[in-house]
Amino acid sequence: MSFENDLKSLLSTQNILIYILSYEEERLEYNVNLMIQQNIKKSIYCWNFIDGYYNNPNYLKRAIRNPLQSIEFIEQLNFPKSTIFFLKDFHVFINDISIIRKIKNVSRYLKQSNSCIIISASEVQIPVLLKDFITVLEFPLPSDNEINIELHRLFSVMNISTSFYSEHFYDLMLAYRGFSIDKIRVSIAKLLFSNSSISNLINSILSEKQKLIEQTDILEFYSVNDSFENVGGVVVLKDWLSKRSKAFSKQAQDYGLIAPRGILLVGIQGTGKSLIAKAISGQWRLPLLKLDLGKIFAGIVGKSEERMRNMIKITEQSSPCILWIDEIDKCFTRLNNYMDSGTTGRVLSTLLTWLAEKDQPVFVVATANQVLSLPSELLRKGRFDEIFFLDLPNLEEREKIFKIHLMKFRPLSWLKYDIKSLSKLTEQFSGAEIEQAIIEAMYNAFYEKREFSTQDIIDVINNFVPLAFTDQVNISAIQNWAISGKIRMAS
Structure with a gap:
């Protein structure tokens, strides 16, 4: 189910406390208001710590800098119809025992009128005493459709010609996946003032993504x-x-x-x-x-x-x-x-x-x-x-591997090496072992202050014990699986 459907379901089934995890407070509030106006037809009261209640002219500035009073307001309001109370950053205050008690006390009023409290928070901090009252939802980052709409809106507002971005628009939309709407706006503003091309902008977006990913300490970009x-x-x-x-x-x-x-x-x-x-x-x-x-x-x-x-x-x-x-x-x-x-x-x-x-x-x-x-x-x-x-390379594959590595190390003189002879000598060598044999030969020749030769590589090969000799049980098992059709041969 989508976030909107999940929230609709919760609002229509007497969930009195909905905890929404999001870093996009403005976008969340806009979406909740839009959904309520179009589908739910409930009243909504919004509160934050600095302004108190701010979207209803009859109750402006109620409960300023007083989170406990913001819950008492719900009790005193004596609301006749179903209402939503949207409390911003309330996770900072919710562990206070007086607030926990007040929420429990007001819960019966919420149930009777099919009303609820929505808490918007940037992290999950739920007290044990309220865990049975709270349902947690995560507000997703913008979908492809939302990114699409926002990009077209921004390009229109900034009078950027369609011809400038039309060719790479899909790539740009994909690059912005995982970005908040605010980050997209800042990024597009950079494009306008730096006169960058779309391709340069996409590279810049990927660099920014790389920084965000590396901060997780789980994934590496x-x-x-x-x-x-x-x-x-x-x-x-x-x-x-x-x-x-x-x-x-x-x-x-x-x-x-x-x-x-x-x-x-x-x-x-x-x-x-x-x-x-x-x-x-x-x-x-x-x-x-x-x-x-x-x-x-x-x-x-x-x-x-x-x-x-x-x-x-x-x-x-x-x-x-x-x-x-x-x-x-x-x-x-x-x-x-x-x-x-x-x-x-x-x-x-x-x-x-x-x-x-x-x-x-x-x-x-x-x-x-x-x-x-x-x-x-x-x-x-x-x-x-x-x-x-991935089996050990056969003779033809070993020739290609030797060619790839010798061309990398000696792009101008790789043809002077006897690749066919080297390939025949390296049966049961892996690709990594072939590369290591060449590197070892280079070290030996460099120590003697001369260019390395085919013979240097042969000398290393003759003294090298491939891993395949020590891992026969695993190799045989994999080969049997491949023969039986359980797995597919890569070569």
Whole structure:
């Protein structure tokens, strides 16, 4: 249900105390007034600490700087019909015992007349003695439609030509997701006075989003320029992703396409799972948010679940975007579910429900090394569109990986290296291990004050023990799953 429908339902079912969480006090008051005028047909009295009651000429300045008096006013008013009392920032005063008692006393008047108190607050501070009286609602940030209307209004007021913004209007609207109306107005004002282009404005908005996201200490914003060209092999996965590169565009929306949900990448360390997450972001031109699962789990009971819900909220506000959950197997294992009094299970349940039911354009890329330890619920169809197995690169893929890294380190002289011979020598090497072999050879040659050669890389390879030799059980299990069709081969 939408916020408006939720509030209508509460107002018509004798909820005497509604607590609305919002940082947009002005927009909330406007929406509540509009909804009451159009649908509810109730009287409304508004109060704040400095002005007292201010929207009714008969009761102007009543209860100035006196929160207790603002509740006594309700009792003394003896209102004949259903009324709403809209109290701003009242969470600051609600823990006072005299106010708690007065609210309880006045509750019978509210019930009898089908009236209620709405508290607008920027944070949840509910006293235990009132928890049975209060219903909490969260006022959402502006919807796409509200942003659309506000942008057209602002451009009209500022006499900005339609031709200036029409081409990038949809991108601009998406960029402003997660912003309050006030922040949008300030941002558009900057555009007017700085003579910036729309594309520069969008980059500025994304930079501001990055700062807001990093303040959460749960998500990390990545600015990436990688593309699939930097990823060797995994042809099937690249093809699957390329077909969905425009899935979050307006054209795809108009076509009726269902937005992709996400993928789970499994395989041993070093097979390029993290690189692929970055490459998707770069190729699709969508912001990449990395979730640090370790920071989700906190010591206080209930805090971990709250952080997971907060992460979901921030991610959806930043959509369309890529959410990268790295090494998901380290936190969500079968063992953890039995070892931590159920916290892991509750957090996992919140995540699984969101993965299955999310309707915002968030593409999730989860990676896992130890697939055997993952809970079966995470692997069930409906959480992800596909589960891809990133196997160790074959000979042809190893040649591409050597070429990518040698071109990066020696863009003018990479052709002098014997890539075919090096590729044959690195069977059961991961992509990361191939890169490390080249780097180690460079260090050895640099120490001897000379250019590194093919032989230097061969010497490193001959003394290198690939991780695959020590992780055969996990690799065999994943390969068997791929053969049985449970997961899909990326190559």
